[in-house]
Amino acid sequence: MLKPPINRMGGKSKLRKTIINMLPDHVCYVELFFGAGWVYFGKDPAKVEVINDIDKELINLFRMIKYHAPEIKRMLQYEFSDRDIFEEYKNYSLENLTEINRAVRFLYLITQSFGSKCGNYGYGTNAVPKQQIFHTETLNDLKERLKNTYVENLSFEKIIDKYDREYTCFFADPPYFETAGYGNEFGEKEHLLLRDKLSNIEGKFILTINDNLQVREWYKDFNLKEVEVNYSVSRNEKARGKYKELIITNY
Structure with missing residues (x-):
C-alpha cells in the first residue's frame, strides 16, 4: 500500500x-x-x-513520474523550503517550462502550501520547516505502480x-x-x-x-x-x- x-x-x-x-x-x-x-x-x-x-498540472505530475522519475528525483535534491522560492514558482509562466519543470514546480507548490492548495506558503509556530520537498526514494515505487496505467486528462x-x-x-x-x-x-x-x-x-x-x-x-x-x-x-x-x-x- x-x-x-x-x-x-x-x-x-x-x-x-x-x-x-x-x-x-x-x-x-x-x-x-x-x-x-x-x-x-x-x-x-x-x-x-x-x-x-x-487538472492538467496534476496529471502532468503523474505522467512525468511515470516516464521521467529519475530526472525529477535529480532536480528535487536541490530544492528546499523557502517563501521566496515558493512565490517565484507560483508566478512562473508555464509556457516557458518543460513538462518536467512543470511537474517539479507543481510538486513544490502543493507540498509547501497550506492545505496543499498551492496558494499560500505553509509555515507554523510549533513545527520546523520540512527538510525535504519530497522523499525521492519513493519515486521508483510510484513509477513502477504507474507503469501499466493509462494517464488521462x-x-x-x-x-x-x-x-x-x-x-x-x-x-x-x-x-x-x-x-x-x-x-x-x-x-x-x-x-x-x-x-x-x-x-x-x-x-x-x-x-x-x-x-x-x-x-x-x-x-x-x-x-x-x-x-x-x-x-x-x-x-x-x-x-x-x-x-x-x-x-x-x-x-
Missing part, C-alpha cells in the same frame, strides 16, 4: 481502506477524479487501470464513454456538492450529468460524496452507505471535526 506523493483537498486517506474493501471484482479500474490517488495507490493493481483528472463523461465495459469498475470522488474550496467549477449541472452517466453504465461504480439531502435524492435508487470522516486541515477551528459522507454503489 503506497502513500501518494501529494495531498489534495477531499483526499481519501481516511476512507481508502473502507473503499478498497468495497470494490467489486473488475478487470478494468478507472478513477474519474484522481486527485492525490489514495485509493489507486492503496489497492492491488488490476489488469487495466486508468487515472484521470481535469479528459472530462469525466468522455472517460466513462471510452472505458465503460461490463468488467469495468469506476471510482468517482467528485468535488463535493455545495462545498467551497475546489479550483474547478462543479455545480448541480455537473453533478446531475455525472449521476446520469453513472446510471447508464454497463460496469459498476463506487462514488464518494458529502452527505447532502439533494445528493440522497439524486441517488435514491442506488445503495447508500453512511460514514463519518474527521477533517482537521483548516485555519478555522470550527471547520474541523467529523463530517458525514456517503459511499454510493450500483452493486
Whole structure:
C-alpha cells in the first residue's frame, strides 16, 4: 500500500481502506477524479487501470513520474523550503517550462502550501520547516505502480464513454456538492450529468460524496452507505471535526 506523493483537498486517506474493501471484482479500474490517488495507490493493481483528472498540472505530475522519475528525483535534491522560492514558482509562466519543470514546480507548490492548495506558503509556530520537498526514494515505487496505467486528462463523461465495459469498475470522488474550496467549477449541472452517466453504465461504480439531502435524492435508487470522516486541515477551528459522507454503489 503506497502513500501518494501529494495531498489534495477531499483526499481519501481516511476512507481508502473502507473503499478498497468495497470494490467489486473488475478487470478494468478507472478513477474519474484522481486527485492525490489514495485509493489507486492503496489497492492491488488490476489488469487495466486508468487515472484521470481535469487538472492538467496534476496529471502532468503523474505522467512525468511515470516516464521521467529519475530526472525529477535529480532536480528535487536541490530544492528546499523557502517563501521566496515558493512565490517565484507560483508566478512562473508555464509556457516557458518543460513538462518536467512543470511537474517539479507543481510538486513544490502543493507540498509547501497550506492545505496543499498551492496558494499560500505553509509555515507554523510549533513545527520546523520540512527538510525535504519530497522523499525521492519513493519515486521508483510510484513509477513502477504507474507503469501499466493509462494517464488521462479528459472530462469525466468522455472517460466513462471510452472505458465503460461490463468488467469495468469506476471510482468517482467528485468535488463535493455545495462545498467551497475546489479550483474547478462543479455545480448541480455537473453533478446531475455525472449521476446520469453513472446510471447508464454497463460496469459498476463506487462514488464518494458529502452527505447532502439533494445528493440522497439524486441517488435514491442506488445503495447508500453512511460514514463519518474527521477533517482537521483548516485555519478555522470550527471547520474541523467529523463530517458525514456517503459511499454510493450500483452493486
